[in-house]
Amino acid sequence: xxxxxxxxxxxxYRTTGGVEKLIKTxxxxxxxxxxxxxxxxxxxxxxxxxxxxxxxxxxxxxxxHIVKExxxxxxxxxxxxxxxxEILENMDPYERSKIADALRSQKFxxxxxxxxxxxxxxxxxxxxSGEAIATKRRSNGNEDIVYEYKAxxxxxxxxxxRDMPRAASIVAKSDLxxxxxxxxxxxxxxxxxxxxxxxxxxxxxxxxxx
Numbered sequence: 001x002x003x004x005x006x007x008x009x010x011x012x013y014r015t016t017g018g019v020e021k022l023i024k025t026x027x028x029x030x031x032x033x034x035x036x037x038x039x040x041x042x043x044x045x046x047x048x049x050x051x052x053x054x055x056x057x058x059x060x061x062x063x064x065h066i067v068k069e070x071x072x073x074x075x076x077x078x079x080x081x082x083x084x085x086e087i088l089e090n091m092d093p094y095e096r097s098k099i100a101d102a103l104r105s106q107k108f109x110x111x112x113x114x115x116x117x118x119x120x121x122x123x124x125x126x127x128x129s130g131e132a133i134a135t136k137r138r139s140n141g142n143e144d145i146v147y148e149y150k151a152x153x154x155x156x157x158x159x160x161x162r163d164m165p166r167a168a169s170i171v172a173k174s175d176l177x178x179x180x181x182x183x184x185x186x187x188x189x190x191x192x193x194x195x196x197x198x199x200x201x202x203x204x205x206x207x208x209x210x
Contacts, residue, residue: 001033001035001057001058001059001063002031002032002033002034002037002057002058002061002063002139003031003032003033003044003047003055003056003057003058004029004030004031004055004056004057005026005027005028005029005030005031005053005055006028006053006054006055006056007028007048007053007156008028008049008052008053008054008055009025009026009027009046009049009051009053009191010025010026010032010048010049010050010053011024011025011026011030011047011048011050012024012025012026012044012045012046012047013045013047013048014044014045014046015046019150020046020063023045024188026047032047033069034063034067035094035097035098035149037060037063037064038071038072038075044094052122054056058103063209065159073099073102074100074103075097075101077100078099078100078103078179079093079096079097080097080101081126081128081152081179082096082100082126082149083096084152085126085152085154086152087154099181099185101112102181102182102185103126103179103180103181104179104180104181104182105128105177105178105179106177106179106180107175107176107177107178108130108172108175108176108177108178109172109175109176110174110176111172112171112172112174112176113169113170113171113172114132114170114171114172114176114178115155115156115166115168115169115170116169117135117136117137117164117165117166117167117168117169118165118166119157119166120159120165120166120189121158121159121160121164121165121166121181121210122152122154122159122160122182122183123160123181123182123183124155124157124158124160124180124181124182124183124186125154125155125156125170125178125179125180126152126153126154126178126180127150127152127153127154127155127176127177127178128151128153128177128178128179129151129174129176129177130151130172130173130174130175131148131149131150131173131174132148132149132170132171132172132173133147133148133149133154133156133170133171133173133174134146134147134148134149134168134169134170134177134210135168135169135170135171136167136168136169137169143169146168147168148173149170155170155210156170156180156210157186158210159210160183160186161185163192166210167210168210169210170210185202
């Protein structure tokens with residue numbers, strides 16, 4: 001079955017190397033169980049109720065009729081792309097599929113701002129296609145280019161990790177397609193299942209990032 005939480009709180013655990021690890025807490029409005037139905041596979045995690053609650057359930061036939069086709073199309077579009085993103089290289093296919101579900105696609109024309117320096121940051125971005133530049137304002141009002149992004153790159157993490165305003169502006173250098181995660185999805189998935197990469201270390205030496 002596919003489940004939707006109507007009330008209460010549940011916890012999701014996965015066992016790795018013989019150790020059971022809490023990976024997510026489910027609350028009102030959250031859902032789970034779709035992967036076993038989509039891929040006709042055993043359950044990949046254990047869900048435990050930690051307080052009394054109510055769940056809505058869809059059986060396999062109903063789920064397949066309503067949800068499966070749309071979910072499968074979205075996953076197919078993004079899973080291959082996500083597997084090539086360096087920051088996600090240590091994440092298993094199950095977790096990448098969950099990220100694919102949470103992604104939102106946006107397109108920008110050349111010269112358009114994706115984020116602006118100084119604004120609040122609530123979104124993390126992957127570049128799907130095209131190029132973008134990061135710029136920072138100088139004291140004289142001019143802007144310097146401090147980084148360039150291409151397909152597979154990402155930006156926006158510092159504002160989320162440090163809960164601070166955007167440290168740079170990101171501008172489309174060409175027609176640009178990005179996919180994004182909101183703050184909650186970014187913290188839930190990327191902080192739990194990624195590790196620092198050479199590109200992370202390179203960015204940490206940059207004057208700033210978005």
